[in-house]
Amino acid sequence: MAEYGHHTEEPTVYGLIAEFDDSDNLLHAAEAAYKAGYRTMDAYSPLPIHGLSEAIGFKKTYVSLITLIGGITGAATGFGMQYFASVIHYDYDIGGKPFNSWPSFMPITFELAILFGAFAALGSMLALNGLPRHHHPVFNAKRFERASSDGFFLCIESEDLQYDTEATKKFLEEQGPVEVSEVLDD
Amino acid sequence: MESKTTHPSLTPTAPIMAPGHSYESISREVSDVVLEHNMPRAWYLCLFGVGLPLLGVLGLSTGMLFWEGLGLWGINNPVGWGFAIVNLVWWIGIGHAGTLISAILLLFNQDWRTAINRFAEAMTLFAVMCAGLFPLLHVGRPWAIFFILPYPNTMALWPQFRSPLLWDVFAISTYFTVSLLFWFTGLIPDLATLRDRSKGVRRKVYGAFALGWRGSAKHWFRYEMAYLLLGGMSAPLVVSVHTIVSFDFAVSVIPGWHTTIFPPYFVAGAIYSGFAMVLTIMIPVRVLFNMTDFITVRHMENMAKVMLATGLVVCYGYMCELFYSYYSGSEYESYMMTNRMFGPVGWAYWCLLLCNMATPQLLWFKAFRTKAIPLFCVTIVVNIGMWLERYVIVVTSLRRDYIPQAWDSYAGTAFDWAAYVGSIGLFVTMLCLFVRFLPMITIFELRVQHHEMERGEIR
Known part of the structure; x- marks a missing residue:
């Protein structure tokens, strides 16, 4: 990372991640994000939540x-x-x-x-x-180990056409998260 | 064990999970058994006092069997099957409860399966391992066991595809493989939980087996579909497996075997003995590992009810056998039944009726379904009874079939007993290692259960 002085290039950003304390809040945030026009995103939860994948626009599996x-x-x-x-x-x-x-x-x-x-x-x-997979950038997110216990996350990825560091961050903060933070790619 | 009788779950509508839990406490309590190595003293006793010594007995007796040959066993010319097939059917039947709990109860949306399916599926795998051991030993030349598989060979031979014994090979190997896949699928999210809660080498090992699971909504969506499909395929599979096992008998022309009641009667017997074994193990385990919050009296009672229902189907099977031998008008069939009841091993028949028909009637009483010790005793009796049932079916029909000149007596030798007891050692050892290294309850499904309880969707 830049502050260690060895890398001159800026680390790329994978996306913005918001942590929620409850599955309902995550579901509402995901629905709101889809409504706001975000498409390249994913939600992470310790249990399957009905309607969550549909909320982020993922409805079909082969x-x-x-x-x-x-x-x-x-x-x-x-x-x-x-x-x-x-x-x-x-x-x-x-x-x-x-x-x-x-x-x-x-x-x-x-x-x-x-x-x-x-x-x-x-x-x-x-x-x-896409499993098995050795590593994924979302594991860099703060407190992401809770995604397999009691943490509920929504990550809007930087590849999204509408992604904008400030605006997206503001949007996520309006959804009542515990915390919003940036996830670095590696 | 009795200290828990005042538990709130004893009320008429016992909850499916004790109140006061959160997602975090569920994850912690189940995974800590593994990660904090909270093994009770009984675990050491089971592994080092029972499992490993008996496994040694198995190794030693098997080694001698390979060295000397099948003459060490009591099998002879009319009774070619003996203990090996009795044990095969017994173990396979025990295994079926796991698949029933994990697949059929999944399809019927029975929420109470959640807390017990992982354990029951593990039991399935270990029971099928024990079952698979016996045909391997029984062929006499285990190094040539691959002859049973259809493979290209210089003799240009194929196995006999019209034989139930070959169907058995496919049924049991498919059953083991599919059960393993189903079990592993259920484990993936829980392995991720263990990965995220541990450090060092364990984190790497659990992480490798978790395959990089990250709980993505898209992944869950496909995961739930795959899990449901595996359940949907396992349900007919489990019925087919014991049907095919019963074909080993029913397709032959031995008196007492050649009946159409065998497939349903065997499948019901399998579920019956399997639930008995699940209860035998679960009753001590839930107390020893402090899992009474998750495996409540409700689970005990429901399993006891399944036992009672399948036990009645098994009783119907016994009645049918009696009726057939009378109504067939065949003197061989009716002599088979006379011999089974009053012949040299008649005691085994009456014992099995006592164990499988009379004893389970106690389960009509609520106390026998909800109190640990009485229920435990009933399950032990049923386990013994179901072994005797297979013994009676295999041995009495074979030792006296048609021409009296070809009759012979049969008794298991010390090596027969060593292999049987040894297989129990294998089973106990595997179970001990399982509870040590893997979460014994499906954690993510407990979270779903917690989620639904909070919304009042289930009680």
């Missing part, structure tokens, strides 16, 4: 679609493997049963549908969230 695709892929893999093995690659008469004795293939088809679906659900959730 997790369920990807999970469905994963499940269908699993079912197709399971049935395809058994069909290939029993009908094409190793057709062997066992107890006079038909080669394609599909009712017997259902349990494994079902299990693999669930298995692939579960990996798709967790995998797509993590991938779309």
Whole structure:
């Protein structure tokens, strides 16, 4: 940082963060920020709050679609493997049963549908969230360790088109936060 | 344990969580068990007095089993399954309660699952580990266990896809994997809490497993969807797993096994024994670790009610078996039942009826559902009863099936018992390590519960 004298360039600012003491205050602030025209922002909370992601304009996720695709892929893999093995690659008469004795293939088809679906659900959730991630600038925020305990934060990022150090700070201070501070990028 | 009987949660509408908590106190109380290393003396006793010695028994007996071969076990020609399969079914059944609590109660929006789901899911994982051990040992050549998997091989062979035993391989391995994913998904936000509350190496380790979770609203949005989907997939999975386990029996033509009641009867039995085991562990743990604020008498009572309901389904299964053996008109079926009741191991059948049918009727009385010691005793009896049930099913049908010339007797040897007791050691050890290193209650869901209680949405 500049005061240590080694870096001549100014540290870039990631955004302005406001801490709230309650989920309702955070929700109202997020709604107000969206109404005021802010778009590049995120809210941080120790528990999922209904309506919060919608309030900052984030309403759609592909997790369920990807999970469905994963499940269908699993079912197709399971049935395809058994069909290939029993009908094409190793057709062997066992107890006079038909080669394609599909009712017997259902349990494994079902299990693999669930298995692939579960990996798709967790995998797509993590991938779309950009996790795992080693570091994120928001962790530089003051008292941010409370975001996993009892702190509620709203961060308007400097990339937002409407971002203005003074005006945005003033706007956040009007929302009744505990504190507003600047978050540095690193 | 009885000192808590004056707790406010004993009132008719016992609260789901004791009053007077905040987001901070919830996070602190649950994570401090891990971070401040507040292990009660009983924990040391369990780990060093029970878990590790029995795990040693398992290691030693398994080592000798690998060296000498399966002859050390009591299995013989008609009774090829013996203890190994009894234990497999017993452990798998115990595991099912965890998935039931975490998935099915999630889908039914049962708020009281919050405080117990983490623990119950951990129990699922450890029980499935113990279960998986037995087929591994039972194949006799564990180094060739990969033969059961469909893999490209020079013999150009495939496993038999029409066999329930192969379905079992897929069902149990999928079950373990999906349970692990579901459990880990629930852990991510809590690992972030532990990361933020600790320092040094622990912070780095918890931080690595928390995957950089920062509680972003967008992340929570996707997270909740993924969690719900995992729950939605686990619910049919758990039913399918024990159905497939019951197919191991029902698809065969052994008298007493070849019945259509087996899948529902096995699934109900699994839930029944699983809830019994959750209660067996939870009753001491909630007191020892000071978790009575979060795991209240309401939880005890609800679990006891689930036990009572599933216990009645199991009783229905016993009645059906009796009826089938009579109504089938098959002399082998009816002889199987006569032999089961009055044959050489008839005592096991009557004991199981006493344990699984008679004892749980005590749960109709409120005192048995809400008082720690009586409820604990009932759960122990049910655990024993459910083991006996599988013993009776596996052994009585196999030892006397069709031609008397092929009959033989069966008894477990010391090595059978060592493997069984040893698997309990594995289970206890894993549970002790779990409560030492991970939060035993889902902290973020407790926060949600607190949030909803403050708004009066739940009581």
